Amino acid sequence: MSILHRRNFITGTGLALAALPLTAGRAAVQTLADGSFADPRTLPGPDYAQRGPLAPVKASLDRLISLEVCTRPFRPLGPRIEREDMGRKAVIHNYGHGGSGWSLSWGAARRAVALAKATGESSIAIIGCGAIGLTTAVEAQRAGLKVRIYTKEFFPYVRSFRATGVWSPSARIVALPHATLEFRRIWEEMARYSYFRYSSLLGLPSNPVEWSETYKLSDTPFAAGSSLYTHSPYPGEPDYPHLEDEHTPDLMTRPQDLLKGQHPFPVAHARRMNTLMFNISAYTQMLMESFVARGGTLVEREFESPRQFADLPEKTIIHCTGYAARALLKDDSLVPVRGQTARLIPQPEVNYGISYDSKNCYTVSRRDGMIVQAWDPGDYGSEGTTPNLATTIAAIEKIAALFPPVRG
Numbered sequence: 331m332s333i334l335h336r337r338n339f340i341t342g343t344g345l346a347l348a349a350l351p352l353t354a355g356r357a358a359v360q361t362l363a364d365g366s367f368a369d370p371r372t373l374p375g376p377d378y379a380q381r382g383p384l385a386p387v388k389a390s391l392d393r394l395i396s397l398e399v400c401t402r403p404f405r406p407l408g409p410r411i412e413r414e415d416m417g418r419k420a421v422i423h424n425y426g427h428g429g430s431g432w433s434l435s436w437g438a439a440r441r442a443v444a445l446a447k448a449t450g451e452s453s454i455a456i457i458g459c460g461a462i463g464l465t466t467a468v469e470a471q472r473a474g475l476k477v478r479i480y481t482k483e484f485f486p487y488v489r490s491f492r493a494t495g496v497w498s499p500s501a502r503i504v505a506l507p508h509a510t511l512e513f514r515r516i517w518e519e520m521a522r523y524s525y526f527r528y529s530s531l532l533g534l535p536s537n538p539v540e541w542s543e544t545y546k547l548s549d550t551p552f553a554a555g556s557s558l559y560t561h562s563p564y565p566g567e568p569d570y571p572h573l574e575d576e577h578t579p580d581l582m583t584r585p586q587d588l589l590k591g592q593h594p595f596p597v598a599h600a601r602r603m604n605t606l607m608f609n610i611s612a613y614t615q616m617l618m619e620s621f622v623a624r625g626g627t628l629v630e631r632e633f634e635s636p637r638q639f640a641d642l643p644e645k646t647i648i649h650c651t652g653y654a655a656r657a658l659l660k661d662d663s664l665v666p667v668r669g670q671t672a673r674l675i676p677q678p679e680v681n682y683g684i685s686y687d688s689k690n691c692y693t694v695s696r697r698d699g700m701i702v703q704a705w706d707p708g709d710y711g712s713e714g715t716t717p718n719l720a721t722t723i724a725a726i727e728k729i730a731a732l733f734p735p736v737r738g
């Protein structure tokens with residue numbers, strides 16, 4: 331059994347996090363007799379034979395309450411978090427977070443806010459109010475800044491609202507050739523800080539953030555690696571680095587490969603893991619309330635050109651328009667990656683999700699709905715927003731087939 335010592339654990343200060351070989355902060359950590367900690371990846375798993383039956387997912391079309399398409403703002407170069415001076419304005423960009431925008435939001439916000447603070451201004455503007463703009467606003471307030479958000483849309487109309495809502499910090503965040511040592515250092519710092527912030531949001535009223543179990547199912551044996559996100563790219567996509575497995579394995583609980591009889595699913599291979607999940611409706615409401623309670627103000631405004639940034643009274647602007655930056659800034663480095671999420675009526679009794687890649691279906695039990703996700707050929711490079719109902723119906727049927735009716 332490997333041992334971790336107390337000094338190696340994150341404290342949330344964010345100091346020298348990248349230098350720590352292993353960190354924790356999870357409930358799974360056990361204290362040993364000598365006061366050190368056990369590496370949770372080496373601990374024996376729970377006895378699955380003793381687990382109670384899983385509540386079945388009621389996967390049927392008559393429970394469908396919404397079907398929406400979102401565009402992941404993917405930059406093969408990695409997200410753009412840097413300062414650009416435009417006339418008399420210091421514009422800090424914070425966009426291009428691919429399929430990891432929710433997961434990395436706090437870490438990305440901290441980087442952007444540090445750049446904004448360095449301008450010396452005490453009042454700043456933020457453009458955009460999706461996952462990135464809103465967390466950046468709250469982080470800026472925590473750093474003592476006065477913040478006004480300008481945005482074309484608010485939740486629930488922003489793209490971020492249509493995300494799956496799970497911890498996936500390495501999902502389409504950079505293409506493999508651009509995952510330099512410096513990128514990896516920054517990514518790890520962002521992932522660790524975000525993880526710390528999300529952990530501090532557990533156990534709150536309305537459950538904005540919680541842990542859930544995921545059953546990963548497969549027709550073939552599992553490849554090495556622990557992350558929920560599958561790294562084999564879908565057709566037409568670049569290769570991606572295995573960032574979680576390589577840099578933050580300690581932030582993932584060790585997956586448990588299950589034997590037949592230890593799970594109820596009619597599949598050849600099943601693996602169980604724990605997943606950090608964001609209940610997006612409650613979470614965004616909490617963030618908005620927090621922002622307003624700290625004196626933040628909101629202005630509905632659409633910018634047609636960055637020249638209009640000059641109209642704002644604030645001299646420092648954090649720009650967080652996500653995929654819209656491609657048109658607004660004419661930034662062709664942004665690649666759209668279409669994604670479709672459906673919501674079925676919530677099932678609070680279902681305390682787990684299912685990820686079945688080879689059957690193209692994924693479901694997670696959020697408080698605001700059973701989210702069903704599936705991909706379509708051609709998603710990569712597509713900014714199409716028309717839902718494909720047939721894909722969702724197929725995914726719902728495949729999930730339903732995992733719960734054969736009980737006879738007798």
Ligand SMILES: Cc1cc2nc3c(=O)[nH]c(=O)nc-3n(C[C@H](O)[C@H](O)[C@H](O)COP(=O)(O)OP(=O)(O)OC[C@H]3O[C@@H](n4cnc5c(N)ncnc54)[C@H](O)[C@@H]3O)c2cc1C
Nearest residue numbers: 431432433458459460462482483490494495496633652669
């Ligand atoms: C199907 C799907 C599932 C996903 N699941 C996950 C997940 O489980 N976990 C995860 O971490 N990430 C996930 N993502 C990725 C995540 O959703 C994105 O990275 C994130 O939403 C990007 O947020 P954003 O704030 O940059 O963009 P947006 O949500 O698009 O926000 C942009 C903001 O800018 C405003 N704006 C745009 N243009 C202008 C303008 N011209 N003038 C003024 N305002 C403007 C908009 O109104 C909006 O307020 C998923 C994405 C998809 C598509």
